[in-house]
Structures are given as C-alpha cells and as structure tokens.
Amino acid sequence: MQVLVLNSGSSSLKFQLFHMPDAHILCSGLIERIGLNDSIFKFKTEKDTIKITQSIPNHKVGLEILSNQLLNKDTGIIKSANDIHIVGHRVVQGGSYFDKTTEITPIVKEKIKELFSLAPLHNPANFEGIEVAETVFPKAKQVAVFDTAFHQTIPEHAHKYAIANEFLTDHDIRLYGFHGTSHKYISEKAIDFLDKENSKIISIHLGNGCSITAIENGESIDHSMGLTPLDGLIMGTRSGDIDPSVIFHFAKKLDYTLEDINTLLHKKSGMLGLTGYSDLRDIQAEADKGNKECQLALHMNAYRIKKYIGSYTAILNGLDAIIFTAGIGENSPEMRQHVCQNLDYLGIILDEEKNQIRPNKLTVISTEKSKVKILVIPTNEELEIAKQAVNLFKN
Structure with missing residues (x-):
C-alpha cells in the first residue's frame, strides 16, 4: 500500500x-x-x-x-x-x-x-x-x-474560557490546541526513552507556527494555542498572546476593520512585525550583524517560551523532560540556547557543546547534572499521519 x-x-x-x-x-x-x-x-x-x-x-x-x-x-x-x-x-x-x-x-x-x-x-x-x-x-x-484530536484530553478547567457558559455549550468556544500530531509523535518517543511509569513532559514545537504542550503520562493537559492557532507563543507572522483590548483600540482609535485586524494579527505580526522578516534564519543572520530589532525579537521569543515552561512545570508539579522539535526547534542551536538560559532553578541545564548539533534522531543536549532531560527529537508528522490513515482501514 x-x-x-x-x-x-x-x-x-x-x-x-x-x-x-x-x-x-x-x-x-x-x-x-x-x-x-x-x-x-x-x-x-x-x-x-x-x-x-x-x-x-x-x-x-x-x-x-x-x-x-x-x-x-x-x-x-x-x-x-x-x-x-x-x-x-x-x-x-x-x-x-x-x-x-x-x-x-x-x-x-x-x-x-x-x-x-x-x-x-x-x-x-x-x-x-x-x-x-x-x-x-x-x-x-x-x-x-x-491537529486538535490529541488535545481532547485537556481537562475542562484548562480548556474552558472565563466567559458565559453558553458560549461553550451552545457555540463550542474553547481552547482546542494544535500541532497535536507533532506533539503526540515526539512525546511518545520521549516516553519510550525515559522509560518511566509516570512522565511529565513539556514539548515545544517551533516552526513558522509555534506551540508548547504540557503532557502528563502521555496525555495533553494544557497547550499554548487556544480557539485558533493565533494564541500563545510568538510566531513567524502571528502575534501570539495579546491583550484582547488591543483589538478594540485598533477598531475604535485607529479605524481598523475586523478584517484588517485579523490580517494584522495573523499575517503581519510576530517576528515579521517585529523585524520585517518571518524566517528565523534571516532574523538570526541579521541579529548576528548587530540588528537591534532582530536581537530584541529573538529575546522576546525565548522569553515567552520560558514563561510557558515555568507555568507548565507548575501545573505538572515537576518535570522530567523538555523537547524541542520542528524546523526551528530542531535546527536552531541559538534559539534553544536562548530558551534554556537561566533555568537552572528548575533543573534545566543545557550542554552548550551538545547543543551545537542538528540531530536526525532523538538526542540529549542537557548536561549530566541537569535534573531535567533536554531533548531534541525530529518530528515526523507525516509518518504519524500515514500510520493513523492506514489504521483507519484495518478493520
């Protein structure tokens, strides 16, 4: 077949x-x-x-x-x-x-x-x-x-928004979560590697779209994206977390239409809005040349990821591993270093030499002293999709 x-x-x-x-x-x-x-x-x-x-x-x-x-x-x-x-x-x-x-x-x-x-x-x-x-x-x-299927295990207290109940019951407005195929694939690889009966993992999918998931015993229990893939981390062209009142300000004070705002937040924000570039390779190259906007954008990006690592470590009540995956997560030692700096209080200590590789298989890039394993796992959403597609017709 x-x-x-x-x-x-x-x-x-x-x-x-x-x-x-x-x-x-x-x-x-x-x-x-x-x-x-x-x-x-x-x-x-x-x-x-x-x-x-x-x-x-x-x-x-x-x-x-x-x-x-x-x-x-x-x-x-x-x-x-x-x-x-x-x-x-x-x-x-x-x-x-x-x-x-x-x-x-x-x-x-x-x-x-x-x-x-x-x-x-x-x-x-x-x-x-x-x-x-x-x-x-x-x-x-x-x-x-x-993508949303893996996140169906997120409990109600995490996926429900603090708005009137009927918006969930009648209109299905809630946190859905995304990149589920990738998070599922790499978390299963990590669980096999850790060989622990109970596991607490944070998986970080960094590409043009970025998301982070708290995974307990193989199940997604919280996730950075929400009703749509706009929420959460700073992305290539998407803003990530933003005060909703900013939208009203755009509309009332700057005369933006709803379509204008939607286009702005989805296609003209994130790293593109901050630097003029949406591709991290271009941004990193400019930052290395001394471009202050690009340097700041990289710092902001890593800072946002760190905030999620801290909050997810809290809800997991501990942490066994963090995983970097996808185009940026697998191929940018610089971004991994930015993210892992000053996290030693949480037991996350990066081995800078190991971090320089671009692995084609599961690789540990933490030091021996690190209580938390830092893993780079190449995602293979395509293989996961193929397996699930074939399994659909087995019976």
Whole structure:
C-alpha cells in the first residue's frame, strides 16, 4: 500500500510518500516560503534530489507542482495516479466535530470549510490539498488527521474560557490546541526513552507556527494555542498572546476593520512585525550583524517560551523532560540556547557543546547534572499521519 501524506503549514507544505506498513519512504520533500518570490521546492528520492527556487504564491500552486513532479516520467516516483492508495491530510482545526482520524466525505469537507475562521492560515490550505488530491488521485481514499484530536484530553478547567457558559455549550468556544500530531509523535518517543511509569513532559514545537504542550503520562493537559492557532507563543507572522483590548483600540482609535485586524494579527505580526522578516534564519543572520530589532525579537521569543515552561512545570508539579522539535526547534542551536538560559532553578541545564548539533534522531543536549532531560527529537508528522490513515482501514 502506498500512502501519500500532505502536511500543509501556514507557509509551507511537507510531503512524504510511504510504502506501508513497513513505513519505507519512497520520496519526501518540502515547499517552503510559500507566498514569497523565492519559494523553494525540494523533492528527494533514493536516486534524485531536486531543488527549485521560484515564486509559489499559494498552496494550490505548490500542490500542482508536487503532483506534476510525482508523475514526471524521468524523475517522478509513480507511473500512474492509481499507484496512490491513500492520501493522508493534516487538517489543523477539527472543532468539536472531529476527535479522531476520519475518511473525507462531502460532509466532512463542509465541516472543514465551516472551521476556516478558526484556522484562517491553515484550514483553507488543508482544504485546497484535499481538493487537488481528489482531482489528481481520484481512486485514492482521502483521510483527514486533525491537529486538535490529541488535545481532547485537556481537562475542562484548562480548556474552558472565563466567559458565559453558553458560549461553550451552545457555540463550542474553547481552547482546542494544535500541532497535536507533532506533539503526540515526539512525546511518545520521549516516553519510550525515559522509560518511566509516570512522565511529565513539556514539548515545544517551533516552526513558522509555534506551540508548547504540557503532557502528563502521555496525555495533553494544557497547550499554548487556544480557539485558533493565533494564541500563545510568538510566531513567524502571528502575534501570539495579546491583550484582547488591543483589538478594540485598533477598531475604535485607529479605524481598523475586523478584517484588517485579523490580517494584522495573523499575517503581519510576530517576528515579521517585529523585524520585517518571518524566517528565523534571516532574523538570526541579521541579529548576528548587530540588528537591534532582530536581537530584541529573538529575546522576546525565548522569553515567552520560558514563561510557558515555568507555568507548565507548575501545573505538572515537576518535570522530567523538555523537547524541542520542528524546523526551528530542531535546527536552531541559538534559539534553544536562548530558551534554556537561566533555568537552572528548575533543573534545566543545557550542554552548550551538545547543543551545537542538528540531530536526525532523538538526542540529549542537557548536561549530566541537569535534573531535567533536554531533548531534541525530529518530528515526523507525516509518518504519524500515514500510520493513523492506514489504521483507519484495518478493520
């Protein structure tokens, strides 16, 4: 069985084609910097590695480039669209409708569309992936794996907002949590490594979108993102935590429309708003040159993460490990160092030499004296999605 997995982020599209159930990777790749003139398409098989820089204005164009490459007679990996048996899609927001992996039907698609407003950078891109895949691979089963599913274990006292009860009971307004597939995958790896009957873990997913999760005995018990992926940590273009009154100020004093405010907070804030750059690699390079705005933005980013580490350590009543994952978490020793500085009171002590690596497997980067293990674990949301998609049809 061949399973193609599409993982659409806010400005990226990761993909892998697996032979299942042995999880052999037939091809993999990434489209990054979507929406910019210098977007990058990477495609890798056992024989070829292709890298193209071009303008990819949106996810639909990116998916069309991918489908053409998969079917390329010289460097592609499949001879016919019918070679794909399942297409697994990461879908960010499942709302109260979906708490598990689901085969995509017209009704499921309508529900995903209804949730666009709760994940405006993601669900539309996820939906485009579904629409294109249905056209290119008409005989494949289409499966949705929801980011929100892993966080269904968050207790009511943590997911409920302090507003009138009917907003939860009648309108499903609550904390949902996101990046669940990634947090689930890496926390299971960490639990196996720790080999403890009871575990207390903080997982930190740092990419263009960023989130942090408190995990007790394998279950999510709190998470930085809320009703939408806008809340929490500072991100590439998203503000993260902000006083809601700022929105009223924008509207009343600056004459911003609701659409203006939505665009500002989702697409023009975060690291982009602070520095003019959304890609951490660009920001780090500028900071190294002495750019004060970039230096401050990096400090603010790490400071916000530290605040969550402290609060989650409190609700867990202890801590066994913290995990760094995703594009920034796995590949930025500088950001990991910023985050871990001055956390020795919590028993978190970074080994600076070990921290310099960019590992391709679970790696400990804490010192021997550190009471808390600091782990870097490469996430593999695509493999997790493939497994869940195949399991859906086992019975």
